[in-house]
Amino acid sequence: xxxxxxxxxxxxxxxxxxxxxxxxxxxxxxxxxxxxxxxxxxxxxxxxxxxxxxxxxxxxxxxxxxxxxxxxxxxxxxxxxxxxxxxxxxxxxxxxxxxxxxxxxxxxxxxxxxxxxxxxxxxxxxxxxxxxxxxxxxxxxxxxxxxxxxxxxxxxxxxxxxxxxxxxxxxxxxxxxxxxxxxxxxxxxxxxxxxxxxxxxxxxxxxxxxxxxxxxxxxxxxxxxxxxxxxxxxxxxxxxxxxxxxxxxxxxxxxxxxxxxxxxxxxxxxxxxxxxxxxxxxxxxxxxxxxxxxxxxxxxxxxxxxxxxxxxxxxxxxxxxxxxxxxxxxxxxxxxxxxxxxxxxxxxxxxxxxxxxxxxxxxxxxxxxxxxxxxxxxxxxxxxxxxxxxx
Amino acid sequence: xxxxxxxxxxxxxxxxxxxxxxxxxxxxxxxxxxxxxxxxxxxxxxxxxxxxxxxxxxxxxxxxxxxxxxxxxxxxxxxxxxxxxxxxxxxxxxxxxxxxxxxxxxxxxxxxxxxxxxxxxxxxxxxxxxxxxxxxxxxxxxxxxxxxxxxxxxxxxxxxxxxxxxxxxxxxxxxxxxxxxxxxxxxxxxxxxxxxxxxxxxxxxxxxxxxxxxxxxxxxxxxxxxxxxxxxxxxxxxxxxxxxxxxxxxxxxxxx
Numbered sequence: 001x002x003x004x005x006x007x008x009x010x011x012x013x014x015x016x017x018x019x020x021x022x023x024x025x026x027x028x029x030x031x032x033x034x035x036x037x038x039x040x041x042x043x044x045x046x047x048x049x050x051x052x053x054x055x056x057x058x059x060x061x062x063x064x065x066x067x068x069x070x071x072x073x074x075x076x077x078x079x080x081x082x083x084x085x086x087x088x089x090x091x092x093x094x095x096x097x098x099x100x101x102x103x104x105x106x107x108x109x110x111x112x113x114x115x116x117x118x119x120x121x122x123x124x125x126x127x128x129x130x131x132x133x134x135x136x137x138x139x140x141x142x143x144x145x146x147x148x149x150x151x152x153x154x155x156x157x158x159x160x161x162x163x164x165x166x167x168x169x170x171x172x173x174x175x176x177x178x179x180x181x182x183x184x185x186x187x188x189x190x191x192x193x194x195x196x197x198x199x200x201x202x203x204x205x206x207x208x209x210x211x212x213x214x215x216x217x218x219x220x221x222x223x224x225x226x227x228x229x230x231x232x233x234x235x236x237x238x239x240x241x242x243x244x245x246x247x248x249x250x251x252x253x254x255x256x257x258x259x260x261x262x263x264x265x266x267x268x269x270x271x272x273x274x275x276x277x278x279x280x281x282x283x284x285x286x287x288x289x290x291x292x293x294x295x296x297x298x299x300x301x302x303x304x305x306x307x308x309x310x311x312x313x314x315x316x317x318x319x320x321x322x323x324x325x326x327x328x329x330x331x332x333x334x335x336x337x338x339x340x341x342x343x344x345x346x347x348x349x350x351x352x353x354x355x356x357x358x359x360x361x362x363x364x365x366x367x368x369x370x371x372x373x374x375x376x377x378x379x380x381x382x383x384x385x386x387x388x389x390x391x
Numbered sequence: 392x393x394x395x396x397x398x399x400x401x402x403x404x405x406x407x408x409x410x411x412x413x414x415x416x417x418x419x420x421x422x423x424x425x426x427x428x429x430x431x432x433x434x435x436x437x438x439x440x441x442x443x444x445x446x447x448x449x450x451x452x453x454x455x456x457x458x459x460x461x462x463x464x465x466x467x468x469x470x471x472x473x474x475x476x477x478x479x480x481x482x483x484x485x486x487x488x489x490x491x492x493x494x495x496x497x498x499x500x501x502x503x504x505x506x507x508x509x510x511x512x513x514x515x516x517x518x519x520x521x522x523x524x525x526x527x528x529x530x531x532x533x534x535x536x537x538x539x540x541x542x543x544x545x546x547x548x549x550x551x552x553x554x555x556x557x558x559x560x561x562x563x564x565x566x567x568x569x570x571x572x573x574x575x576x577x578x579x580x581x582x583x584x585x586x587x588x589x590x591x592x593x594x595x596x597x598x599x600x601x602x603x604x605x606x607x608x609x610x611x612x613x614x615x616x617x618x619x620x621x622x623x624x625x626x627x628x629x630x631x632x633x634x635x636x637x638x639x640x641x642x643x644x645x646x647x
Binding site for chain 1: 397399400401423449450452453454455456457458460473474475476478479481482483490
């Protein structure tokens with residue numbers, strides 16, 4: 001791999017140990033994936049924020065980085081953490097967990113990373129532009145900025161994205177390159193326009209192709225539908241980029257006439273639904289994976305406005321970012337009659353397995369991860385069907 | 392015996408091998424505070440940890456860091472193919488790491504190995520090295536398997552492809568033709584196919600095996616004294632026999 005003189009000097013430790021370790025990591029990953037050089041990035045988004053997912057090893061790693069004076073050199077945001085910073089007792093979180101979680105947030109802050117913790121930074125504090133090279137972790141968010149915005153990132157891991165943020169550079173391979181962004185398969189989708197159907201569509205496509213770059217025909221997603229589609233495909237498969245005919249910015253660049261065509265319709269969505277639903281009654285309903293947008297908050301509050309929570313045995317959590325929650329005080333007031341509107345966390349990265357065994361969600365992504373990361377049996381339905389269980 | 396690999400994380404180490412034949416997830420596979428393996432007996436602390444590649448949760452990188460914090464990290468990591476999780480864990484924990492070694496089958500538990508990740512080399516102490524050929528000689532989707540006598544030094548009583556050592560000055564394909572002629576009296580032409588070399592350890596000897604595929608061109612074997620019987624075997628037939636390591640893999644590659 002070609003390194004500039006400046007990059008070489010960082011690798012040789014001339015700018016301190018923190019930057020040297022970051023350069024060792026970025027170049028090692030570049031070597032594995034055949035990068036020819038490094039490339040400047042304009043932003044980073046980091047995973048590895050919940051104490052539940054990174055544990056004591058991750059906490060010590062962050063302490064050592066901060067001790068070594070590491071700072072990010074591009075605007076960087078952080079993924080959801082394991083609890084709401086102030087309302088963690090409502091989430092049945094232990095004192096010990098809370099203490100360590102707050103420490104982790106503080107350590108990221110000391111490195112210069114924005115302390116808003118969301119999986120949808122692209123609706124607020126961290127919005128790349130078309131053609132920007134970025135280093136993003138969080139499978140759903142990186143797919144969104146790749147696909148819907150036309151920025152360029154690989155599927156970065158937590159430490160790799162942090163190293164890139166420290167350097168302001170990442171290795172130039174994969175989805176940073178024009179030729180690696182070509183569609184690999186056409187998906188003819190025959191679905192209704194609901195957010196939930198886009199979630200099931202993503203689940204069905206991930207199950208059908210696993211990896212690759214799908215080119216969709218027959219859908220017209222807006223931000224919320226695209227968000228659901230990204231999240232589902234990145235969880236049921238490892239899809240980091242897709243194109244939508246007439247919608248996403250790069251779709252028109254490609255001739256897809258020679259590609260294999262897969263039809264996804266009612267039958268495929270039913271199979272996806274069956275795969276995600278393994279239980280008929282739940283103890284917790286959690287909405288907001290990925291985090292709810294303002295529009296979704298309005299829709300949910302509108303639906304709940306004249307209703308009353310009758311079933312007190314089922315807890316409800318609504319998950320969004322602190323920014324979005326602050327922007328929707330009227331909606332929050334209505335939603336709080338049903339359950340807490342939690343900021344900067346979600347049911348997947350929170351330690352819910354100590355409290356619940358059966359959880360309902362409207363997210364195919366959460367439907368994939370609740371069984372594996374949270375030891376839950378899962379129910380996956382649209383929001384109004386979930387709410388029917390309590391009203 | 393020294394092998395070339397590729398540096399993933401710089402550093403040097405010498406130690407005893409602990410080997411896994413399957414991909415390893417550090418999360419769940421290794422205890423981060425003690426170094427105890429959960430997928431087999433043994434402990435990685437201070438060992439040269441050899442496995443094909445990483446798998447599983449990205450949290451595995453932090454488990455490697457946890458090992459380092461507790462002083463229980465491996466002295467070095469050797470992979471066939473590095474992927475993000477293990478490479479990240481090695482770099483953040485400053486564990487010397489090499490990948491692109493030919494095969495984990497080079498190694499056995501207890502081997503004393505020197506890793507020089509800066510130079511990208513691995514040196515296994517006290518083993519000798521032999522290059523051999525192993526040929527599929529085929530007819531209608533079947534090939535010749537020879538039965539080694541019970542007095543054979545290597546794999547007595549097992550069924551084998553037409554195999555033998557490469558002599559000094561011979562290319563692998565020349566050795567393959569000579570062995571086929573000596574053991575079966577069959578004269579073969581150009582190979583129909585070949586594979587990347589395979590590695591087999593037998594005690595302190597490492598065999599590098601060059602597989603080839605030849606057409607029997609209608610000839611029937613006439614055995615010499617080295618083997619006591621032969622059959623024309625399909626892949627299915629071979630699966631029900633006691634065969635030498637890699638026989639089924641090589642047959643499947645050439646005959647499927």
